[in-house]
Amino acid sequence: MDRDASFQAFVDAHQRPLMRLAYLLTGEAHLAEDLLQSVLVRMIGRWAKLRHIDNLAAYARRTMVNQHISWRRRRGSGEVPSAEPPDRAYSPEDSAVLRIVLRQALMRLTPKQRAVIVLRFYEDRTERDVADLLGCSIGTVKSQAHHALARLRALAPELAPRLPVLDDDPAHVEGARR
Incomplete structure (x- = not known):
């Protein structure tokens, strides 16, 4: 199996759970897509070495968590404080x-x-x-x-x-x- 085909097979098999993890980490669909894309871009660049790892999904999850933490350090929390907590009408x-x-x-x-x-x-x-x-x-x-x-x-x-x-x-x- 050539490099592109093996990478595509990995993405096809693991994209949904990785996207779900990315969304849970970021809390935003667009940021989750960016996070997953950045991890996959990093992985394809090193695919010749990575494809021999036993648990590529675990490697991808760890890379995603590390990338997310790195992004958060650079961008700050994005929280906006407010004087009053929101009303809870539910x-x-x-x-x-x-x-x-x-x-x-x-x-x-x-x-x-x-x-x-x-x-x-x-x-x-x-x-x-x-x-x-x-x-x-x-x-x-x-x-x-x-x-x-x-x-x-x-x-x-x-x-x-x-x-x-x-x-x-x-x-x-x-x-x-x-």
């Missing part, structure tokens, strides 16, 4: 509204926290997998997940009942003792 049970609230809350996490939450809970990866993908220790993954979940609970209390509870979460352990 039912907390509305799943479409909860998805929007979750997306907005995710966008207020640090890029690394967001990557840990997306990889750990959305893609249902183990702490070891997330640590390997991000190039950090399992302790860092646990710490980032703990802080990110606490921040999500503070930013969007209506999501709290739906967020995962970590086994080592002091609030969870303390609540179990009562």
Whole structure:
């Protein structure tokens, strides 16, 4: 299989999950497309060396997370502070509204926290997998997940009942003792 055909086969097989990850990391369809495109451009340039890697999808995910974090460092958060929080004229049970609230809350996490939450809970990866993908220790993954979940609970209390509870979460352990 020639270079172009093998790369096209990789893209055909992995484009949807990579695009979904890009969207979850960026929170915007256009930025997600840009992120995925930049990762694929980087990969095709090195395809002769990369195609021999056992898990190219994992390599692409890690490259995407690193690229996203790098972009965020350069561009800043883009958050616009406001004096008053927005009025919440919706039912907390509305799943479409909860998805929007979750997306907005995710966008207020640090890029690394967001990557840990997306990889750990959305893609249902183990702490070891997330640590390997991000190039950090399992302790860092646990710490980032703990802080990110606490921040999500503070930013969007209506999501709290739906967020995962970590086994080592002091609030969870303390609540179990009562």
